[in-house]
Amino acid sequence: MKVQLLEICHARSGDKGDAANVGLIAREEKFYPLIRSTVTASAVKKHFKGICNGKVERFELPNLWALNFLLHNTLGGGGTVSLKQDAQGKTIAAALLRMEIDVPSALTRKSSKKQTTMKSVIKKK
Amino acid sequence: MKEKIRIASGQGFWGDLPSAPIDQVKLASKQSPIDYMMMDYLAEVTMSIMQKQKLRDPKAGYAKDLVDVIDAILPDIVEKNIKVITNGGGVNPEACRDAIFAVAKKRGIPIRVGVVLGDNILDDIDPIIKAGHPLKNMENGEALTNVRSRVLSANVYFGAMPIVEALRQGAQIVITGRTTDTGLTLAPMIYEFGWDEHDWDKLASGTVAGHILECGAQSSGGNFSADWKSIKDFANIGFPIAEAYPNGEFIITKHPKTGGRVSRQTVAEQLLYEIGDPKEYITPDCVADFTSIHLEDLGKDRVKVFGIKGKPATDFYKVSMSYNDGYSAQGNLTYTWPDAMEKAMVADKILRARLKKSGCTFEEMRTEFLGVNSCHGPLTPVRLDEVQEVVVKFAVRGQDKNSIVEFGKNIAPLILTGPPSVTGFAGGRPKPSDVVAYWPALLRKTAVTPKVIVEETK
Numbered sequence: 170m171k172v173q174l175l176e177i178c179h180a181r182s183g184d185k186g187d188a189a190n191v192g193l194i195a196r197e198e199k200f201y202p203l204i205r206s207t208v209t210a211s212a213v214k215k216h217f218k219g220i221c222n223g224k225v226e227r228f229e230l231p232n233l234w235a236l237n238f239l240l241h242n243t244l245g246g247g248g249t250v251s252l253k254q255d256a257q258g259k260t261i262a263a264a265l266l267r268m269e270i271d272v273p274s275a276l277t278r279k280s281s282k283k284q285t286t287m288k289s290v291i292k293k294k
Numbered sequence: 295m296k297e298k299i300r301i302a303s304g305q306g307f308w309g310d311l312p313s314a315p316i317d318q319v320k321l322a323s324k325q326s327p328i329d330y331m332m333m334d335y336l337a338e339v340t341m342s343i344m345q346k347q348k349l350r351d352p353k354a355g356y357a358k359d360l361v362d363v364i365d366a367i368l369p370d371i372v373e374k375n376i377k378v379i380t381n382g383g384g385v386n387p388e389a390c391r392d393a394i395f396a397v398a399k400k401r402g403i404p405i406r407v408g409v410v411l412g413d414n415i416l417d418d419i420d421p422i423i424k425a426g427h428p429l430k431n432m433e434n435g436e437a438l439t440n441v442r443s444r445v446l447s448a449n450v451y452f453g454a455m456p457i458v459e460a461l462r463q464g465a466q467i468v469i470t471g472r473t474t475d476t477g478l479t480l481a482p483m484i485y486e487f488g489w490d491e492h493d494w495d496k497l498a499s500g501t502v503a504g505h506i507l508e509c510g511a512q513s514s515g516g517n518f519s520a521d522w523k524s525i526k527d528f529a530n531i532g533f534p535i536a537e538a539y540p541n542g543e544f545i546i547t548k549h550p551k552t553g554g555r556v557s558r559q560t561v562a563e564q565l566l567y568e569i570g571d572p573k574e575y576i577t578p579d580c581v582a583d584f585t586s587i588h589l590e591d592l593g594k595d596r597v598k599v600f601g602i603k604g605k606p607a608t609d610f611y612k613v614s615m616s617y618n619d620g621y622s623a624q625g626n627l628t629y630t631w632p633d634a635m636e637k638a639m640v641a642d643k644i645l646r647a648r649l650k651k652s653g654c655t656f657e658e659m660r661t662e663f664l665g666v667n668s669c670h671g672p673l674t675p676v677r678l679d680e681v682q683e684v685v686v687k688f689a690v691r692g693q694d695k696n697s698i699v700e701f702g703k704n705i706a707p708l709i710l711t712g713p714p715s716v717t718g719f720a721g722g723r724p725k726p727s728d729v730v731a732y733w734p735a736l737l738r739k740t741a742v743t744p745k746v747i748v749e750e751t752k
Contacts, residue, residue, distance in 0.1 A: 179518075179519040179520030179521075179559060179563060180519055180563075180566075181512075181517070181519060181563040181564070181566055181567050183567050183568035184568065185568060185570055186433055186732070186734075190566075190567075190568055190569060190570065192562075192563065192565070192566020192567065192569070193566075194520075194559070194562050194563065194566065196520060196559075216673070217673075218672065219671055219672040220670075220671050220672065220673070228570075228571055228572050228573075229585070230566070230572050230584060230585050230587075231585070232585060232586070232587055232588055232589070232601075233562050233565060233566070233584075233587060233589065234562075235562060235565075235566055237566055237569060237570075237572055239570060245658075246658075247731075247732060248338065248339065248732070249338070249339045249616075249729070249730050249731060249732055250619065250691070250729055250731050250732075252622065252624070252658060252660040252689035252690070252691055253660065253662070253668075254662050254664060254668040254669060254687060255668070255669045260669040260670065262519060263519065263669075263670070264669070264670045264673050266519070267670070267673050
C-alpha cells in the first residue's frame, strides 16, 4: 500500500550554501531498510522537481536509521543572497515527508500502534 | 581528573531565547549540576553585521546581549563555579571582555576572563595572498580578486585548542571570535580529561557533543518533526546538557521539571542537521565520522551517545568571508476573497509590466504567495480558486540601486491602481538593503596563529 513518509519517518533540514540538507530518520528500526531501498537519490530528485535545480546526493547512516540528502542548487543562491521565503531550507524536510512510497502490508501490520499509527492510510483505503 | 563534567547549552544563535542561559545557571543544583555553559552566537552572516558595527564604533562588533547575560548570571556562576565559553566576541572579543569587566566591577565581583584572538584576518588578506595562500572560493574555485575590493569580513574558524589554553590559564569566562560551534563544547572535555590532541576518537566524541548542543533546544524538543504535539511545556523548554565522561561517551539530558524532551528521536534529528557527507564532518580539531554514532535512549530525558570514531584533522582552517554583492528589497500585499489568488497573480503581472516600462534591471525578481505555496511550491496540493486570502511577497535583487528604489515606489500604488480588496501595506516603501554574499575558503594552519590573553578584573 502507498504510505506517506510522514507516517514512518521524521526529518530535519537546513542549508549548506545553496544546497539544502535533509536528514530523513525512520521512526522505527524496521522501516530503515525500506526507506533505504525506496527513497533513492533519483526518487528525491524527481519529488523535488521545480524546487531542486541541481543534483541530489544521498548518504546512509544505518546506526541512526537515517539517510542524509544534499539537494544542490535549491535555495536561490543561499542564505544571505536568496529572495526565497525559505532561504535556509528549513521547511524542505516537511516537503520530503509528503513523498509516498510503497510499503509491504506485512510491515504495516506488525507496526506497533503506539509508535506508528497508519491512520491516514486506513482512512484512504 | 573529574569522573564526569556537565556542559550546558545556553544559546543556539544570536537572538535565541534570552532566558535560556539564565535558567541553565539558575536551575543548576547538586542533583543537576553544571560545570560549563557554552553559548553560540555566530552564523555566517553575523560576522559581516558585527564588522559593520565595529566600523561605526570601534568599541562595538560583538554580541551585546552576551554582556546582559553575564550581568544576570555573574553572582551565580561564581558561587556555583560554572565556567562560560562563548564565541559572542564576534569581531571584537577584547571590547566584549572590557564590557564584561565593567559589569563585574559594578557588581564588585572579581572575575578572570580569557579572550581568543587572531581569527580576524580582514586586515591581513593581501599579505596572506602574497605569502602564497590564494583564498579561492572552495565551492566553485573562483579567484578572490573578483570580489577582493568588496570584502566586508574575513575570519578563520579556530577549534577547541585556544580555549583549552585559556582554561589552563584559569579563565572563568572565555570569549572568542570565530571559533567553531563544536569547539566550544569540546574544549572543556580536552581540558578536564587531559585528552591528547591526537586522540581522534575522543576529539570526535566531543565534537559530536558540540554539534548536539550548538543549536540550543533543537536537540531537546524544539523544531521537532516527529509527534511535535506530544512535546510538553514548550514555554519552559529546557536547553540540552551534555554529561561527558573521560572515555568519550556522553549523555544528553536537560534540567528536571523543564519543558521539552530529550529522546533518541530529538537527538537524532539534531545530529542530521546541516551536515554533508556524514563520514567527513570536518572541524579544525578532527574529522568526525557521524555514521559511527550509537544512540541509546535511557528514558527520563537521557540519551547515551557512544562508539564515535574520528580521523586526523586536516592541515587547513576554513575561512569565512563576506562581501557586498548588490542590493535587494521586498514588499508585501494581502488580497482577500473573492478571487484572492487571481488578484495576487494579476497584481504581480501589473508590477512586472510597470517595472519593465520604467527600464528597471534586476538579477532576480521573485514573487511568492505566502500562506499558499511559498515554501513547498509545486508539491502543495492546493486549489487556487479556494484560497480565501493570500499575502503576495515581491522581492528583487540586483546591482543597480536605482532599479531597487523604483521597485520600492511601485508596491503601494497597486492598492489604488489594481485589483480590489487589498490591504496589509504598512511601514513605508521597501528600501534597498545591501546583499551580503558568502565566500568560503581554505587556509593552511601555518598561516595564522591564535592568540590567547587571560586577565582578571582589577
